Amino acid sequence: MSTLSTYREIKADILGRIQAQEWPLGSRLPAETELAAHYGSARATVSRAMRELADDGIVERRRKTGTRVRLSPVRQARFGIPIVRSEIEEAGAVYRYALVRSQVVVPPDFLRARMSLPEKAEVRHVVCMHFADGNPYQFEDRWISLLAVPDARTADFTEISPNEWLVRQVPFTRAEISFSAADATEQQAQHLDCNPGDALFCIERQTEWETRAVTFVRMVYRRGHRMTTRY
Amino acid sequence: MSTLSTYREIKADILGRIQAQEWPLGSRLPAETELAAHYGSARATVSRAMRELADDGIVERRRKTGTRVRLSPVRQARFGIPIVRSEIEEAGAVYRYALVRSQVVVPPDFLRARMSLPEKAEVRHVVCMHFADGNPYQFEDRWISLLAVPDARTADFTEISPNEWLVRQVPFTRAEISFSAADATEQQAQHLDCNPGDALFCIERQTEWETRAVTFVRMVYRRGHRMTTRY
DNA sequence: TAGTGGTCTAGACCACATT
DNA sequence: ATGTGGTCTAGACCACTAA
Numbered sequence: 001m002s003t004l005s006t007y008r009e010i011k012a013d014i015l016g017r018i019q020a021q022e023w024p025l026g027s028r029l030p031a032e033t034e035l036a037a038h039y040g041s042a043r044a045t046v047s048r049a050m051r052e053l054a055d056d057g058i059v060e061r062r063r064k065t066g067t068r069v070r071l072s073p074v075r076q077a078r079f080g081i082p083i084v085r086s087e088i089e090e091a092g093a094v095y096r097y098a099l100v101r102s103q104v105v106v107p108p109d110f111l112r113a114r115m116s117l118p119e120k121a122e123v124r125h126v127v128c129m130h131f132a133d134g135n136p137y138q139f140e141d142r143w144i145s146l147l148a149v150p151d152a153r154t155a156d157f158t159e160i161s162p163n164e165w166l167v168r169q170v171p172f173t174r175a176e177i178s179f180s181a182a183d184a185t186e187q188q189a190q191h192l193d194c195n196p197g198d199a200l201f202c203i204e205r206q207t208e209w210e211t212r213a214v215t216f217v218r219m220v221y222r223r224g225h226r227m228t229t230r231y
Numbered sequence: 232m233s234t235l236s237t238y239r240e241i242k243a244d245i246l247g248r249i250q251a252q253e254w255p256l257g258s259r260l261p262a263e264t265e266l267a268a269h270y271g272s273a274r275a276t277v278s279r280a281m282r283e284l285a286d287d288g289i290v291e292r293r294r295k296t297g298t299r300v301r302l303s304p305v306r307q308a309r310f311g312i313p314i315v316r317s318e319i320e321e322a323g324a325v326y327r328y329a330l331v332r333s334q335v336v337v338p339p340d341f342l343r344a345r346m347s348l349p350e351k352a353e354v355r356h357v358v359c360m361h362f363a364d365g366n367p368y369q370f371e372d373r374w375i376s377l378l379a380v381p382d383a384r385t386a387d388f389t390e391i392s393p394n395e396w397l398v399r400q401v402p403f404t405r406a407e408i409s410f411s412a413a414d415a416t417e418q419q420a421q422h423l424d425c426n427p428g429d430a431l432f433c434i435e436r437q438t439e440w441e442t443r444a445v446t447f448v449r450m451v452y453r454r455g456h457r458m459t460t461r462y
Numbered sequence: 463t464a465g466t467g468g469t470c471t472a473g474a475c476c477a478c479a480t481t
Numbered sequence: 482a483t484g485t486g487g488t489c490t491a492g493a494c495c496a497c498t499a500a
Contacts, residue, residue, distance in 0.1 A: 005487075005488060005489085006488080006489070007488075007489085031465080031466065031467085032466080032467065033466090041489075041490085042489060042490045042491065042492095043490095043491090043492095044469090044488095044489075044490070044491090045488085045489060045490080047467075047468080047469090048488090050467085051467095051468090061466090061467065061468095062466080062467075062497085062498075062499095063465080063466050063467045063468080063496070063497045063498060063499095064464085064465055064466045064467080064497065064498045064499055064500090065465095065466075065467095065498075065499070066465085066466060066467080067466090067467080072314060072317070072398060075311070075312040075313075075406070076309050076310060076311050076312060077309070077310050077312055077408055078307045078308070078309050078310075079307060079308050079309075079310065080288075080306070080307050081306040081307065081308055082303075083303050086303060167303060168256075171249070171250045171252065173250065174461060174462070175306070175461065175462055176459065176460070176461045177308050177459070177460060177461075177462070178457045178458060178459035178460075179410055179432070179457060179458045179459075180412075180432055180455075180456065180457035180458070181411075181412030181413070181430040181431055181432040181433070181456075182412070182430050183429065183430045197428060197430075198414070198430075199412040199413050199414045199415075199428075199429075199430035199431065200412050200430065201410070201411055201412040202412070224411075225411065225412075226409045226410060226411035227409060227410045227411070228407065228408070228409035228410075229407070229408060229409075230405065230406065230407045230408075231312075231405070231406055231408065236468075236469060236470085237469080237470070238469075238470085262484080262485065262486085263485080263486065264485090272470075272471085273470060273471045273472065273473095274471090274472085274473095275469095275470075275471070275472090275488090276469080276470060276471080278486075278487080278488090279469090281486085282486095282487090292485090292486065292487095293478085293479075293485080293486075294477070294478045294479060294480090294484085294485050294486045294487080295478065295479040295480050295481090295483080295484055295485045295486080296479070296480075296484095296485070296486095297484085297485060297486080298485090298486080
C-alpha cells in the first residue's frame with residue numbers, strides 16, 4: 001500500500017481502470033455502494049473520489065442513471081490570473097511601474113455599452129506600463145467606473161498601479177476575461193518597443209461588484225509573450 | 232432559509248463576509264470547530280465549504296496556522312479546451328474539415344527537442360483546416376510521434392481529422408498548453424483568408440501518454456478569434 | 463416507484479507545523 | 482506539546498430521474 005489517503009488511492013485506481021479501458025468510454029461504472037464494498041471503505045470516501053473525477057471532467061454523474069465515463073473528456077485548463085507585479089517578481093525580475101496618462105472622461109460609446117453605464121456616467125481612464133528588469137512587459141489601458149468606485153476620481157496613480165489600488169479598494173464578485181491577438185497600435189508599439197502591426201497577446205477583463213461594472217481593462221503584452229499551463 | 236444545501240450556504244456566507252471585508256485580506260478565519268458551532272452544523276460540512284473556497288483560490292489553509300484570506304486572491308479561470316468540431320457545432324455553425332498535406336518525416340530539430348524524441352524517430356506531419364459555415368476557422372499543424380502511436384503511420388486523415396482520430400486512440404493524456412499571438416505566415420494567411428503578418432491567436436499543445444510525447448500541435452485561429460470565460 | 467448520487471451528522475484518529 | 486486542518490467511518494435521509 002502507498003502512503004496516499006484512501007480517497008486518493010481510490011481515485012487513482014478508478015482512473016487507471018478507465019485509462020486501461022477496463023471501463024471504456026461511455027460505459028457505466030459500478031454504483032458507489034458497490035465500489036465501497038469492493039474497496040472496503042465507507043461510501044463517503046468513494047463519493048469524494050468520484051466527485052473529484054467528475055470535477056476533473058473524467059466522468060459524468062447523474063442520479064438514478066449512475067456514473068459514466070465521458071465520451072469526449074472535457075479537457076479544461078486552469079490559468080492563474082496574477083497581478084502583473086507578482087507575475088514579474090515571481091519570474092525573478094525587478095518590477096517597475098510607470099503612469100502614462102490619466103484623466104476623468106465621459107465614457108466612449110463602446111465602453112458605455114460594454115459596462116452598461118448610464119447616460120451621464122464618468123470614468124477614470126488610466127494608461128500605464130509595467131516593466132520587467134527595465135524592459136517593457138505589459139501595456140495597460142484601464143477604465144474605472146466612478147459610479148462604482150467614486151474614490152477613483154482622486155486616487156493617485158503615479159506611484160501605485162490602478163491594478164493594485166483596485167485590489168485593495170474593491171473586492172469583486174465576478175469577472176469576464178478574454179484572450180486574443182491584436183496588431184500593435186502606434187502607441188502600443190512605442191511603449192512596448194516593437195513595430196506597429198506586430199502581433200501581440202492581449203487580455204481583456206471586465207469585473208463586477210454585485211452586478212455593477214467596476215472596471216474594464218485591456219492588457220497588451222510585449223512581443224512573444226505566452227501563457228502556459230499544464231493539465 | 233434558502234433551498235441550498237448547508238455547505239453551499241456556509242460557503243456563500245463566508246464568501247460574503249470576505250467580500251464585505253468583515254474578514255479582510257490576509258486575516259485569519261475562525262477554526263472549523265468554531266464555525267461549525269456558529270452555523271450549527273457538523274464540522275465536516277464547514278470543512279467542505281472551506282475546502283471549496285481554498286480550491287477557488289479565495290482562502291489559504293494550513294494546519295496549525297488556520298485558514299486565511301488570500302492577500303491577492305489567486306484568481307483562476309477555467310477554460311474548456313474543446314475539440315474544434317464541437318466548438319464550431321456548439322456555436323450553431325456547420326463544421327467542415329479539409330486535409331491540406333500529410334506525410335511521414337524525420338522530425339526537425341525543434342520538434343525532436345520539444346518532444347524528446349530519439350535519434351531515429353519518425354513522425355507523421357499533418358496540416359489541415361477546419362471551417363465554420365464554410366469560412367476558415369482554424370489552421371492546424373500537427374506532428375504525431377510514430378513511436379507512441381504506430382497506427383498513425385497509415386491512418387487516413389482525408390475524412391477524419393487527426394484530432395478526433397487521436398482522441399479515440401489515446402483516450403487520456405496529460406498536456407501542456409500555451410496561448411500566444413503570432414504573425415500570420417504566408418501559408419496561414421492563404422488558408423485563413425487574411426494577410427501575411429496579421430495578428431492571429433494561437434494555441435500550442437503537447438500531449439503525453441505515460442510520460443511519452445504523443446503529439447504536438449499548433450492551432451492558429453482566424454483573425455479576430457478570442458477565447459472567453461467567466462469566473 | 464425504485465435506484466442512484468447528494469448531503470449531513472457525530473465521532474474518531476491522524477498529519478503537520480508552530481510553539 | 483498543542484492546535485489546526487485532513488480524512489475516514491457508519492449510518493441516515495433527501496433529491497432527482499428513468500422506468
